[in-house]
Amino acid sequence: MAKKGVRFPEKERDYEAEDRQRVQEDMDSLFAVPLAILPLETKGLKRARMVKNVKLQSAIEVFSDRETGSGQLDVEDLPAEFDWPEDKTHPDLIIMRKLAVLQSYDIYSLRITLREHGIPVNEDVALKLSDEKQAELAGYMRSFTMPLIMQIYGTDDMSIKSFSDVVGLFKDPDVRKAREKLQQMAEKLDIDIMEVPKFLEDYGDIFLSLSYYRNSMDNIMPIVNEFLDSMEGIRSNWQLRNDPALMKTCTMVENTINETCASISGRFETFNKASKNMWKNLNAERFRQVKGMIESYHTVIGGILCGLTVKMIHWKRLFPDPDLGGPVRRSEFIMSEMKQGIDRMRDLERAQPMGAVLNIDED
Template identity: 45%
Template sequence: MDGGASETAADAKSAPDTEKRRAWDDEARDSLHILPLSAIPLETPGLQHARLIKNVRLQTVVEMFRDAQTGSGQVSPRHIPAYFESYKDEIERDLVKLEKIGAASSFDVYSSRIELRRLNIDVNNVESLTLSDRKKAELTSYMRVFTRPLMEYVYGTEELQVADVTDIIQLFANPNRDEALRNLRMMADRLDIGLGEIPQFLEEYGDVFLSLAYFRKCLDEIVPEVQRFVGWMGEIRSSAEVKRDPRQIRMLDDIARDLTDISTSITGRFESFDNRSKDFWSDINADTFRSIRELISSHHVTIGGVLCGLAVKMNLWKHRFARGGGGPNRRMEFVKSEILPGLSHIKALEQSARTGHL
């Protein structure tokens, strides 16, 4: 009787722990600035539970733990060996990987896949390098932009209810109308693939445009925050403390201009992707799909880097000044110490994409 009671108590305790772990893992998978080290084959026991994160200065640090009470335990990668003295050889080899991966500008799942492939690390079927089910559900409305033309092309309607590309694959695996089957055959011919390869094409189509939907949602959340921050920062230009120093005025103007230019430029890139995806549906063939897939994939790293940089800075600003406000000196100090460092890196990343040097 007692054994059964203690088992029940243990189960009750493990349920919140499992839930907490799942939330911890999902946060990392859906984030622009966190990479769970469980995604990487490492030799050092204990390191698998840590995470690489980007701090507000866009430096890569290892987050050993995070807790509501104790905060975040962050360590520079070069100081990690001191925590694993019993595994000197293993940590040395792992450190080489961490330093190479840590040089990435973003830790979103799409950029991380690219960076890990460059290190010859197999990223196929690694759950922590895919978006969580919760995030995919959030992106349903964004994905409709890309699933709608597919439904119209095959079924002649957009009224069929689909939540994501998985639903479409199942729908197209057993088309329920003769006309739909004819259209699928025509699509297969145009793409130069067999009818049986259509589900594989749809999976690839889904992954390419899921990445675009993910980044688009990040952009839609970040840009309004950037605009609010620029307004908040501009409020201190008229204060007596700031007006006395033309250099401070110039710095505020430069930061405001850079943030506005970056936001405008990256928004323009997404408009270009939207236009290219429309072109694909007006002229479906293997070359147009390959072209748009390569175009979007080639921008993953720069889009991820720009959005990651803006996100960590805006998140800290919202946390530090949750109710707005803050006197001129406090605001100026925050701008100088937290916003300015790393901003030139974000600007350079966006400029490199704009000029085509990816």
């Protein structure tokens, strides 16, 4: 990682025109957060982002492209970079230090940990996924939204086919028809009709978060399997198999990845079981219980998936094809990059193991 001497571009850029798309892409990311969302005093910082590098360390990325690579700064290099006064701690440095300890930069973990660490966001910033990302997750969301629709409307109402149709009731020009529908929903959920909008907002958001994490897991698993398959080539190499340090590291990395992937999958199964129990007789209180359980594990799931994603992205970038690279190069990467910080994923999982499945009694 680059230290001192990495300079921010001096030429002013039209942030609105040039960086808007990248900022939104970062909002969809597990491992990058655009600093533009924070109320920072230093203008140059607002064009950068905080990332998790391959060693799972937090760094401020000044620039990144395929030709020049990634220009990164350590948080503690910022005072010298910006000539901040030495006699007091700059307010931006306080924020950066707090941001650096976060385990994941996905929006769901950010919501929780930014609040816990007292890190504010700009008033005009909404921590939410892009419309494009939400559209990508539509298939995952369907398994969570259709049971709600069936519970409330059953199979007879063909006008309600999607969750967006339910939300769209609030914009229905036929006020009488919309109110009847919303009253039906309120009675089914055992809440006041004025509480329905908040319920739908929370319902959509919590299951969108679960869809986001499952999608992230599904996207990275093919690379994880490629990586694990490559272990056999390293262990069967006559030169490498006699290196005890390498063999020990390979086993540690392999076990950590297997254990954390199994843990995440187990958590998803637990959430699904609790959700199915909830849907058997849905009401607002049962949903709040499931919502609380899922939210309590956001930072663990986000942290593990962030670490796993970063490691696998770098692996795939170096070894885009299973037949490229050879066991020696792969072993060098494992010893120099892959093992660094991977213990954080294991520690996250062990610090908050999955408890018993939420017990929702059936009436």
